[in-house]
Amino acid sequence: MTAFALLLAAAAIGYAAAHLLRVPAIPLLLILGMAASALVALPEGFLEDVLMLGVMVVVFVAGIELNPDRVGRYLGTALRVGVLQFFVLGAAGLWAAHLLGFSLQTAAYLGLALSASSTLVVIRLLQQRRELYTPMGRMVTGILLLQDLLVILLIPVVTLLDEGALAVGIGVGSTLALMLLAAGLLRWVTPRVLPRVADDEERLLLLVLAVLFVFLGIAHLLNVPLIGGAFLAGVALSPFPVNALVRGQLNSLGGFFSALFFTTLGAILTIPTPGEVVQAAILLGLVIVLTPPLVALVAERNGFSARGGVGAGLILSQTSEFSLVVGIQGMLLGQISDSAFSVIVLVTVASMMLTPILATTPVTGLLIRLHPWSGTRREEEPPEGHILVVGCGASGLALLETLVGTPHEIWVIDDDPAVVEQIDEAGFRVIRGDATDRSVLREAGAPHARMVVSTVRFPKDSGPLLELANGVPVLVRAFDESDAAWIEERGGVAVSYSEAASDELLRWFREEFDAPGGETESSSR
């Protein structure tokens, strides 16, 4: 009980501190887990049990978010990016590990550990940033699903390699059988049967947990790693509306076991030797340096914007929770050393910790500036009396279509190479650059424009523009009241999207509900 209370207390402190300091929780949970184990000697068997139970529930909950339908029309891109990242990183990891002096078998384990990204970290980040349903989020969901399936399929290959081709074949066959079972349930059973009992959330929760334990039982019987069973059970339950109906219930369980998992992981970590740190740093460098360009390259070739491609690459730059399982399997079978396991844990923990720092707007912007695209059109003299559109995301492109009807010349500033190319092809004058960069704004003639419209992602990025275009009417997109007040203070005209949307809703409401009878009659669309 003491050990349990201590781990939970460490998790509570970690979460509270992360919330108050606005930093990611995972590193703090790991550090506090280490501190807890240094403070009190925690029983080893207990820690292993909590770790395994924790990772099962966490992976199961993550699997529920990986609904293949969500990938939609980005399936092809996800397949291409996922397979390329998986095999290139796997091969590079194997090669680098072998060069670092590991045996071929250990190097194979390390390669497999490096090949996939973390469903747990990435889905969580996408949910926090509300990007799960964006094109990038959908593609990344597909990549994660594919990579997790590949890791599950390849675990029997590396673990049973010693026992010959037949054993490997049986292992892979058993895993495929479990995957087929999950696919069958996902396609025909889950969305039809489970919602019938959904009127009672408790019954649904127990049923969902029963599915998890049945999968674990079958995985045990087939000699498939249990974590694979847990993940596939989650995927089998991922179709809408089952995932949505059970999410509220599973969030609590997932949160509880995830907190325990990361603090326990921290508690089992030992201080690595300098040699292991160097080996881990080299492998970590491989993951961080190779993943973004690989993903961005393929994603962009498949129609993604540079921001979307680079963003996807950065968010996928870490190893997976499955890497830990691969390491544990290897260690339990005596096929890899404690030192190799230490390296796997170090790479996984460090890359998971780095992801929230790397996958940010400033880093994405920095990488986009390094993008090898040279299509920017430069004019000798800055234009005058034109309409300047600054920032051209989803909102800006729709605006450009309308502005075609004006007698004025239209100029655009955007920093996304793929978007710039698209605008250029559509016949607009476009400058690639940062909207906060005064030289770019001058080059686009901001001080002498007839009108400027800014639809940049963060309204406060329009600060330099508002200063420079003093005397020119500048319309700036605003999301909330504080943004609007900030813009108005600097002489801009705030266009509040939420106010406009609210007005439109109220108009619809009056039309629909104030009609005689007060009932909705038909859809407004």
Added chain:
Amino acid sequence: MVVKLLDQKGELDSVYGRIAVGIFLVQDLVVVVALTFLAGLGRGEEMATAEVLTNLGIAFGGMALLLVVAGVAAKWVLPAALGRVASSQETLLIVSLAWCFAFVLGAEVMELSLEIGAFLAGLALAQLPYNHDLRRRVHPLMNFFIAVFFVSLGAQMEFGAIGEIWFPAILLSLFVLLGNPFIFMLIIARMGYGERTSFLTSVTVAQISEFSFIFAAMGLATGLIGEEILSLVGVVGLITIATSAFMILYNHPLYERVSALGILRIFRAREGPSPMSEEVRREGHVVVVGMNSLGRSIVRGLHEQGEEVLAVDTDPSKLRGLPSATLLGNVEYRAVLEEADLASARLLVSALHIEEANRLLAYRCREMGVPCSINVFDPGSVGDLMRLGVDHLIEAQRIGVDRIVEELSERGVFAP
């Protein structure tokens, strides 16, 4: 178990439901005292009276100390401490669980029953303004661990001796199933409640509690009872819980039949309605989910139009300063939508930027036949929402561009 059944029947807020829940709470408090008493008796070794009294004093002292800490924390520490993290649902849950286990640890240190620690920790959390939301979050964990608890308990019971205990088991079960309602009927009728309310309340409490098993397990651990008594408690629990579940499910027809026999007249319950009125439910209101700037603007607009509005959000700070009624909770829990009386609402509006939650809301509205208007954050989800029969889509991006074009037009940008 009973609360769950009443909830399923939609009668948790009825007069008899509320009286029954009150009785359970008082019984739980009595159990805490009894568990402390058991803990004070020690390990069943023979002790002198003075020693027993000293142990009881230490046990009750420990319990009082925990109670004081819980009370002080509930009044001065927890509201401020948890208030700072209340906007993060995950943090609130984990900190609350850590609080619970800290008390469990405190109870262990003082050699009290661990359940006392958990109960007192819960008591302190129940005083917080967002305890409803917290309860809904802890509920899935409770369900998970209750299932584990009963399975483990069942695995420990030995029914080999059922031949020897069947007679006392049946006798005690009959006492609980018939004697319990008889006693409560007498008391509740004397307190001025009507015959129907008195009967329905009495039938609702005709079973032994989950705490009975904990009690028996403690008794066994302290050596005060043998394994056969634990088995007896188990059998009585099974019989009474199973039978009373059916008595609660069919309580209204049961009342009609028993009332027709005329035997309820002996309790001399008063005629007419009970002194407590049923809870008033909202009807014809508009539920607005997600208090971002869009949600707040919609709430204000609807309120100015004279609509009855209920604003829902998971963050207490976002609910402050609104002119309408508010509800703290996550709409992914069905209980929150029930608390918002969605089934009788005129419209649901979701201003959320969370696509998964929006899809679930559209699904729930379709199930309940309530019109809905959903915010489309990402154009990619329009198709999914339309398939779910959403009545109106809030397309902020499109509408925002239209507003910019209007502004440009007013400034003569489109003029030749």
